[in-house]
Amino acid sequence: MAQEKxxxxxxxxxxxxxxxxxxxxxxxxxxxxxxxxxxxLSPGQVVDGALSHGADVIGISCHSWEYLTLVPQLVEELRSRNLNIPVMIGGSVVTADDAVKMKNLGVAAVFGAGARDDEIVDAVRSLARKT
Amino acid sequence: MSIITRSGLPLKDFYGADDGKSERPGQFPFTRGRMANAHATGTWIQRELSGEGDGRRSNEQIHYLLEHGQTGIDVIGDAPTQSMLDPDNPLARAAVGTQGVSLCRKQDYIDLFKGVPFASTSISSSVPAIMSLSGLVLAAREADFPIDKLRGSVLQPPLYVEDCSYAFHLPVEFRVRLSLDCMEYCALHMPKFHSYIEDTYFFSESGLYPVEEMALGFLQIRHLTRLLIERGVPVDSFAPRIAILVNCGMDFFEEIAKVRATRRLYAKMMRDEFGAANERSLSVAISSHTSGLSLTAQQPVNNIVRGTLQAMSLVLAGVQALEISAFDEAYRTPSKEAHLVGLRTQQIIDLETGAARISDPLGGSYFVEQLTDEMERRIVEKVAELEALGDPNALASGGYFRQLFHDAMERGQRRVETGELPVVGLNLLQIPDEDDTLLKEVTTSKIETWHSQTERIEQFKITRNIAGAKAAMERVTAAVGTGENLVPVVIAALDADATVGEIVTTMRRALNMAPDIFDSPLP
Structure with a gap:
């Protein structure tokens, strides 16, 4: 299988x-x-960077509540460019309630504090396979 | 106050061997403390880091803390303020006021410090030094308080700030110049103010070990001291106003040994290498902040216990100022509830335990003394290793420190994952999420983005005296070129209603830097 990016x-x-x-x-x-x-980085710059890397998945680290504004903008940016790159986010500030909101907005996977390594690895593998 | 135990046993100021050779508190090399009799000189400055929303909201926080017994202030800016961006910068908008206070103009500082008793309060700031110093000067002037009486501090992290903290996109040589300008200005005009806090806290939160933390701290102190002496500023005019803000993690005795070794090393270095003669130049004040990195999002109540133990080790080590990272640290800057718990923790240690009644109560312990000696030896060794690599400015611009912090982050995370570093509730002794409810609600409550501040600044930029602001910025451009001290020029620019983002953008232009995402449009 090809290496996930x-x-x-x-x-x-x-x-x-x-x-x-x-x-x-x-x-x-x-x-x-x-x-x-x-x-x-701005959401647009993240998309540009992901495209030049040829990414299967975009991962955003969130340690400030700005993510609640910026992650929806990122998802929208991908949609407006017709790009099907799944977004996963993670960070200690992500509460269970906000995780649900983010998923409803189109974020593919959300990890809060204490996520295990294997969970993160499995999520990337599974998302990369779908793209 | 007489010092006796609960049963009435009298206590001495300190305990030691009467052999005439052993180290004593208040005497060179100050391993055992800056003062011979800790109780007579008052307790440590008890404060909690504060700042949220705009200047007015943060002023309410400050008054709340002072009303509850806080004896100093330490203000942190929101992320844009820390990066010297105005709130109307597109990159900044979503972050205004959520993780600290938004400060970008004179009026913000006046609002922030309104009604604060300058004469009795030490005012510290974690906001970039040139701006917070200038803002404080203007706020003191507004309150008719003489600046030569101001007490407090600013942080100077020129070598490391771009690589593991809030970047502001200025080259290292210029960052160093700004630091030296602040130190020189304060040596002349603000003799009671600590113009240089060596903040080893923020970069060691990358996961550095205590030996590495202090080695990098000493590397920067030595670098700035050499450069300021080269400018012709006498060492005894600024060394008394250098202080060190240390981190404090969970290794109880190592942290105590670190503080003791730091005091000793500093005294020897200032006397033997830099020729300081004033006793105050040799006895460095240690300020401290307990480690946010050691806290967990899981079971936030456990963080209160961690903060208490860390604070106790700092008190036993004899620090001059203390802040406890609040129990809600993993999610937010401190809530009102968390502020009070941190403050009360310090007050309980101070007033109920009597841990600070005598200087250096652990002095003479075989273990602590040997650990202190070993820490000192290893810090010296590490500093020598770093200095052998060449000019610190070149190391910073070449990415050496960035890599070092990056490696420390990876190393720290790996140690937690493998269980090599036990963290209760995180990598062992976990409880299910559904049972993890105590203090969870207050911990995860949010501060909304402070859009009103952004709107206010947009309006202000239209209605202020634009010609006056432009003229003041032209003075900034000229001063960057001539090399004159920038502090009076920045004070004048803020006073003329130029904003922080505009002043820094003017500096970038004067340095011929390329357009930057951090730039503010200039009027």
């Missing part, structure tokens, strides 16, 4: 990188191609 990013003014770097390592150790696009 995931682009990771932090959007807006959120500048906490511990989480995204940890997830990047977990996925890399699971033999995936991971690209950390960086922080301080």
């Amino acid at each position: 995931i682009s990771l990013a932090v959007m807006g003014m959120d500048q906490h990188e511990n989480g995204v770097i940890a997830v990047g390592r977990i996925l890399r150790e699971a033999q995936m191609s991971t690209a950390y696009l960086g922080k301080l």
